[in-house]
Amino acid sequence: MLPAPVSRFPRIPIDCRSSSSSSFNIPRVHFIRGEKLLRDVSTWGIGGPCKYFVQVLDQHQLLTAVRHCNEQSMRYIVIGKGSNCLFDDLGFDGCIIQNNIVFLERIQPGFYRAGSGYPINRLALLTANEGFMGLEFAGGIPGTVGAAAYMNAGANGQETADAVESVEIITSEGQRMILRRSDLDFRYRWSSFQGMNNLAAITAVTFQLKLSKSAKKNQQEYLERRKCTQPLGDRSAGSVFRNPPETGFSAAQLIERAGLKGCRVGGAIISSKHANFFINSGGATSCDMLELIGLAKDAVYRQFDVKLKEEILYIPP
Ligand SMILES: NC(=O)C1=CN([C@@H]2O[C@H](COP(=O)(O)OP(=O)(O)OC[C@H]3O[C@@H](n4cnc5c(N)ncnc54)[C@H](OP(=O)(O)O)[C@@H]3O)[C@@H](O)[C@H]2O)C=CC1
Numbered sequence: 001m002l003p004a005p006v007s008r009f010p011r012i013p014i015d016c017r018s019s020s021s022s023s024f025n026i027p028r029v030h031f032i033r034g035e036k037l038l039r040d041v042s043t044w045g046i047g048g049p050c051k052y053f054v055q056v057l058d059q060h061q062l063l064t065a066v067r068h069c070n071e072q073s074m075r076y077i078v079i080g081k082g083s084n085c086l087f088d089d090l091g092f093d094g095c096i097i098q099n100n101i102v103f104l105e106r107i108q109p110g111f112y113r114a115g116s117g118y119p120i121n122r123l124a125l126l127t128a129n130e131g132f133m134g135l136e137f138a139g140g141i142p143g144t145v146g147a148a149a150y151m152n153a154g155a156n157g158q159e160t161a162d163a164v165e166s167v168e169i170i171t172s173e174g175q176r177m178i179l180r181r182s183d184l185d186f187r188y189r190w191s192s193f194q195g196m197n198n199l200a201a202i203t204a205v206t207f208q209l210k211l212s213k214s215a216k217k218n219q220q221e222y223l224e225r226r227k228c229t230q231p232l233g234d235r236s237a238g239s240v241f242r243n244p245p246e247t248g249f250s251a252a253q254l255i256e257r258a259g260l261k262g263c264r265v266g267g268a269i270i271s272s273k274h275a276n277f278f279i280n281s282g283g284a285t286s287c288d289m290l291e292l293i294g295l296a297k298d299a300v301y302r303q304f305d306v307k308l309k310e311e312i313l314y315i316p317p
């Protein structure tokens with residue numbers, strides 16, 4: 001059960017008189033029409049144009065953008081760094097809201113309040129350098145703080161949930177809420193945010209970290225391990241599949257054992273360094289990537305009777 005909202009944002013008037021068929025401004029928010037290519041806002045480098053694109057720098061702008069989309073009955077998606085999304089070559093017939101809310105506050109030793117657009121890898125480095133443990137795993141992860149909470153991102157036996165103290169959200173009705181850790185449920189790559197039908201976006205996360213003499217060393221070691229085992233220089237979206245529960249095998253092991261390392265469809269290739277990373281080697285289309293994902297699922301199911309489940313999110317046009 002979610003707690004009652006803590007406050008309500010003032011209603012900001014939206015002026016759409018400028019035009020409904022081209023880019024336009026509403027107070028402090030600029031909507032770009034038809035020009036933004038989603039391949040430019042995703043780490044995979046795949047995706048056609050979106051109908052509208054807006055970058056928000058604070059939660060008031062985010063709320064304004066969400067309200068405008070609601071009032072226009074327009075589909076919208078809030079994204080961070082686009083490191084977990086597969087956009088379609090046809091683009092997106094709605095509004096992409098790119099979250100660039102990047103403030104960081106040190107509330108008291110070990111308590112960090114970060115805007116949801118703050119890069120999680122930068123926060124990992126900074127907190128470890130300041131001698132606090134809890135986010136060392138996130139070095140090298142290309143996503144944002146908000147998406148890390150939404151996905152419960154994790155690596156090296158740590159996960160975002162372990163470090164969360166509270167999460168600030170806005171709902172699609174425009175209410176602002178602060179949810180404490182005890183109000184929230186997290187599991188492997190899952191959080192209660194994924195089941196909330198009125199979540200507009202996570203706007204900030206407060207982390208509670210513990211003093212540790214080994215935080216910096218751990219963070220550096222994890223990053224080195226990541227560089228050795230993952231194709232970080234290539235265009236990917238991290239792990240394509242979740243690790244299947246109760247099989248004793250990782251998705252990467254199953255794909256490798258199915259003989260699929262290096263397998264290619266068009267410009268999409270299964271990495272020969274890590275079989276759960278699918279690479280855009282240049283010019284890959286969403287069709288190439290979807291076909292390669294389907295091919296890997298079929299092969300693993302046929303050979304091992306395991307149904308792989310995607311970790312990445314495909315955004316249909
Ligand atoms: N462990 C690893 O090594 C790696 C982990 N990752 C993880 O993948 C995720 C990718 O981050 P990022 O690139 O920023 O995300 P994306 O921009 O790829 O967004 C992915 C989805 O997350 C949801 N989302 C993003 N931001 C918010 C927000 N502020 N509030 C609510 N929902 C949000 C949206 O889901 P919806 O459309 O359903 O609303 C969105 O479609 C992170 O969790 C990152 O840590 C990525 C690569 C490697």
Ligand SMILES: C=C(O[C@H]1[C@H](O)[C@@H](CO)O[C@H](OP(=O)(O)OP(=O)(O)OC[C@H]2O[C@@H](n3ccc(=O)[nH]c3=O)[C@H](O)[C@@H]2O)[C@@H]1NC(C)=O)C(=O)O
Nearest residue numbers: 155156229238239241242243250252253256273274275276
């Ligand atoms: C990259 C992501 O997260 C990663 C995270 O970085 C790493 C590091 O802790 O652990 C998970 O990968 P993973 O389970 O594949 O971990 P790894 O340690 O790389 O590999 C697991 C096992 O598979 C084997 N392996 C790995 C790659 C490969 O091509 N073939 C193979 O057989 C490894 O030898 C190891 O025995 C997360 N992935 C998932 C789906 O849980 C992501 O979420 O996007």
